[in-house]
Amino acid sequence: MNDGPSGPEDRPGRLRPTSAATLTAWAVVGLVGGWLLRTLVVRSGGTPPIVTWAQPLALVLVAAILGTTAYLTWRTVHVHHELLQPHQAVNRLVLARACALVGALVAGGYLGYAVSWVGVGTELADQRVLRSLVAGLAGAAIVGTALLLERACRVRSDDEES
Structure with a gap:
């Protein structure tokens, strides 16, 4: 019976890529928060933020x-086959993970805020929808580029080369 790790991703000292489920959860939290923002601000007697x-x-x-x-x-x-210094690799990986999660939250938040303005007949509603959609897409671009950075930090192990 094999009591060791089942695969290369399960061995100690290995990090798994950021999962789609985690990114989706952060995006949904942002979506709900962005959608609720306008309603809560209006109910409290304030003016919703302008984007x-x-x-x-x-x-x-x-x-x-x-x-x-x-x-x-x-x-x-991957091209020059040089190794990063350990602190550089960790810093870039942490940056990538943090930006992927926050990017998903921000993208969801702006998209939720845009949705909250759909069908509202105020003067600045269309402007808020457009700018929030663009900001949501930019947040999604952050997620994409952060995942690319995370992928760029991956190096082959001796086991994968054989």
């Missing part, structure tokens, strides 16, 4: 930085 172009542009900038980091990491590890 300016600065928010989606900032998210696009983060996605671009992550994408560039992913490309440079992939090129270093």
